[in-house]
Amino acid sequence: MTMTTTDMTTTGAAGVRTLPPPTHPVPAPASDRVSVAVYAEDLILRTGVVQQLRRRPEIELIPDEEADSAQVSLVVVDMVNEPAVQLLHRLQRNTATRTGLVVGYFEAGALQTLIEYGVAAVLRRGEADQDRLVHLVTAIAKGEGVLPGDLLGKLMDHVSSLHRSVLDPRGLSLSTLTTREAEMIRLVSEGYGTAEIAQKTSYSERTVKNVLHEVATRLNLRNRAHAVGYAMRHGLI
Numbered sequence: 001m002t003m004t005t006t007d008m009t010t011t012g013a014a015g016v017r018t019l020p021p022p023t024h025p026v027p028a029p030a031s032d033r034v035s036v037a038v039y040a041e042d043l044i045l046r047t048g049v050v051q052q053l054r055r056r057p058e059i060e061l062i063p064d065e066e067a068d069s070a071q072v073s074l075v076v077v078d079m080v081n082e083p084a085v086q087l088l089h090r091l092q093r094n095t096a097t098r099t100g101l102v103v104g105y106f107e108a109g110a111l112q113t114l115i116e117y118g119v120a121a122v123l124r125r126g127e128a129d130q131d132r133l134v135h136l137v138t139a140i141a142k143g144e145g146v147l148p149g150d151l152l153g154k155l156m157d158h159v160s161s162l163h164r165s166v167l168d169p170r171g172l173s174l175s176t177l178t179t180r181e182a183e184m185i186r187l188v189s190e191g192y193g194t195a196e197i198a199q200k201t202s203y204s205e206r207t208v209k210n211v212l213h214e215v216a217t218r219l220n221l222r223n224r225a226h227a228v229g230y231a232m233r234h235g236l237i
Helices: 043-053 064-069 082-092 110-116 130-141 149-157 179-189 194-201 205-218 224-233
Strands: 034-040 059-061 072-079 098-105 119-124
Touching (some): 034 043, 034 130, 043 059, 043 072, 072 082, 072 130, 082 110, 098 130, 110 119, 119 224, 179 194, 179 205, 179 224, 194 205, 205 224
Parallel strands (some): 034 059, 034 072, 072 098, 098 119
């Protein structure tokens, strides 16, 4: 399978392509819509996602030539193989978009790969009905991470193996995060949203957002899921 990285056109029967602009877009205020580019492994996968998203006024489907300007890049694949990883790597370099994944089969070892490439949210294809797809896309656009419960559990299970010995050669230590930052990222890792974190920590939602933004900026992280993965890999939470 070959994934294109320039014109987003199909290469062979299993190539990756972005979805075309919707034939009959649903009118909605531009400021209330999330712009989405879909990268699908084949026509069947693409058609299913297109049919679900194009019916919703919250979503603006982006044509091929504007795909790099989308708020959300939604990658739909059977499994996280090498061509999928190459595409995720290319999307990671585009700071204009955040990436979500809809996947059929998910190998345990793929979770860390997705975090490293800045994938903000994951949804299993068997669970990808219209409401869950829209929830995934809107959460990504807000800078939030979404993982199925079992995958989040697997991520947490790796904490014990990610000991202090994995701190990188630049001398990272627990002081890389303040106590407040570590606590908020820990709550993110447990699946809490901004409002819930604010309630649990007795800070305002604005403060929570500012703290998480500061961590992401300081450590060059793309989103909350990336921050959780970084903190766990380096033994910071």
